Amino acid sequence: MKRTPMELAAVASAAVPGLAPTGVAGTPDDAVDFDSAQLVDASGKQWRVRAPRHVEASMRLETEVQALRAFTPAVKAELPFLIPHLAGSVRQGELSTFVYSHLAGSTASLSALAGGDRAVATEIGRVIAAIHDLPKELVQQADLPSYEADEYRQRKLNELDQAATTGRIPSVLLRRWEHALEDVSLWRFAPTVVHGDLHEDHLLLSGPRVSAVIGWTELCVADPAQDFAWLAAAENTDFVHAVHEAYATARAGAVDPHLPRRAALAAEFALAQWLVRGVTLGDGSMIREAEEMLAALEADVESLEREQHEAAERALRAEEERIEWGDAEGSDEHTASPRPGTEAQHGAAAVGATSSPRWSEDAAASDGDGHADEARGLPASDEDDAEASDGDGDADDHGHDRRRPGPDDGTRPGTGTASGSSLAHARLTAGREGAVGQDDTAPEDSGAGPESPDELETTALPIVSFGR
Known part of the structure; x- marks a missing residue:
């Protein structure tokens, strides 16, 4: 009404x-x-x-x-x-x-926030940290939702299962999200109090200072990455980095290195939730808007996966040539330098020879069919973003034909449309830097070092950003 x-x-x-x-x-x-x-x-x-x-x-x-x-x-x-x-x-x-x-202050668009003074980004990071440092008892005593890390992950998987039968979401995205949700190493986080529906329209500013926070309809104890999802639409990566840096500095405890990756997943998944909501309400404009954004996201993901596959193949060829030169020189360790006089001819091989053996191991894992595994976890740090995928093309490890994830109350992808393969693709590539302003070392209780299979699964795909 x-x-x-x-x-x-x-x-x-x-x-x-x-x-x-x-x-x-x-x-x-x-x-x-x-x-x-x-x-x-x-x-x-x-x-x-x-x-x-x-x-x-x-x-x-x-x-x-x-x-x-x-x-x-x-x-x-x-x-x-x-x-x-x-x-x-x-x-x-x-x-x-x-x-x-009435609360003093006014809202600003995300582009205005991102294009403003760095002090605004620092202030936003501190505000998010203050919310996450609230006592959990505040939420629990109010009988509001509270989730442990694995409960939260399972909840998202259930939403994906529930909505997969609608048939409106590209299979490449469903596989990507499913594999990310099934990668337990990505979801080893300490639950905190979260706002749950944080975005630029719920921040009131007086100058560079956040004077008030409104829109508390989704307050709960859950994944802190949820309050960073809205930043995926920011075009200015320096702004996003500054927010994360200020947050990490202000938090009373350690910040897990996978937080930006889960935030990227939440931002992507919000598009599917927006579509599901449009279907539920019978709103044709919502459905069309969501499908356009999902199509643009699909194109960006596929483009970047091709780049990753090509990079992995180049790394594999370089490694094979390095090994071949080592054999030619009679070295058992495969570490021989190029023969004198061949540096110019084999410059690419010499560069490739400096790569970690992980490149060749990951590339060898590819089945060579030319398709990356769209559904590995979330994005990687610099040393991981060229890892190859297995290319199996399976739509669903559980035998379901998943087409579309389910709704999450309060999720809001925004009012804009995706920027397609231009701006979004550039942001997507820039997102490979992974966690910003944070220590990429895994927490002591993560059980997965940087070379572990869990970590390789987690870092197979970069962060995708899109317009709102």
């Missing part, structure tokens, strides 16, 4: 005793779920009213109220930002409308 700003003002008057609006204006919100407006009363005080368009959205607003009430005065005093304060509510049938005291 859509409501005009004037209708919202009338509802707000019923929700807050004594409120007599003298001015009203519509404000941006998730148009699929909510109608919002900003009010001004006779004293000049400002208010924000938010009304759901359907039952599921009303339940999300009720969850947000439950979450906000969990913030005790002591907890609020420690936060470097403000959170909404509920002023009143009114129920009409199955839908509940809520009125909040």
Whole structure:
């Protein structure tokens, strides 16, 4: 049920005793779920009213109220930002409308944030760290969702299984996501309190400072990478790096090196969840938008996999030539240098000879059919991004024909469309740098060193970025 700003003002008057609006204006919100407006009363005080368009959205607003009430005065005093304060509510049938005291600050687009001062990126990183350092008891005592690492991974796998029968998602993406979710080394993280629906529209800024954080409908204990997914749409990689660096510096504990990779997976998976939601709501425009973004993502992934396969083949040829020269010189260790006078002729081989043996081992693992394994984990550090895949082309290790992942409440891929094989491909290639501003050493309890099979599985594919 859509409501005009004037209708919202009338509802707000019923929700807050004594409120007599003298001015009203519509404000941006998730148009699929909510109608919002900003009010001004006779004293000049400002208010924000938010009304759901359907039952599921009303339940999300009720969850947000439950979450906000969990913030005790002591907890609020420690936060470097403000959170909404509920002023009143009114129920009409199955839908509940809520009125909040106005918070100072304004939103900015992601491109504006990314193109601004580095201080903004640093501030965002610190804000995310402050959220993740909140006590877990805050969420648990409010009876909000709480997941251990493997529970969270299994939940995502279940969503993928549940939605795979719809047949609208490219198989290359389904294999990619499934293998990433089945790579347990990627999911060895310490759960934290997460906002769950963090993006630029939920950050209010006063200058370079984040003055308030809103939109707490998905508060839970889960994967901290969830709050970084929205950054995948940023064109400025330096901005993203700065956010991660500030976050790592501000966190009270160690930051796991796979966080950016899981964030990239969450950003990709959000496109599928957006499509599923469009199907559920019967919204043709949502479906078309999601399918366009998924098609662009598929093209980028396939393009990069071809590059990886070609790089692995070049590395294999270089290694074979290095070994051949070693045999020709009678060396048992296969470490002979090129013969005098052949440096110019075999320059490429000489460069290839400096590569780690892992290159040849990974390339040898390819079955040579020319297809990379689209479904290995998430992206790699520099030394891993040319690893070859097995090229088996299997659609599903469990015998299912997976076509499309399932929804995740509160996930929001944004309002833009994918940039296709141009900008997204450039961002995708830049994303190979992996974790930024963090120590890439695996945690002591990870059980997988940099040369372990788990780590090789995890780092087979780079981060893919796309427009929002």
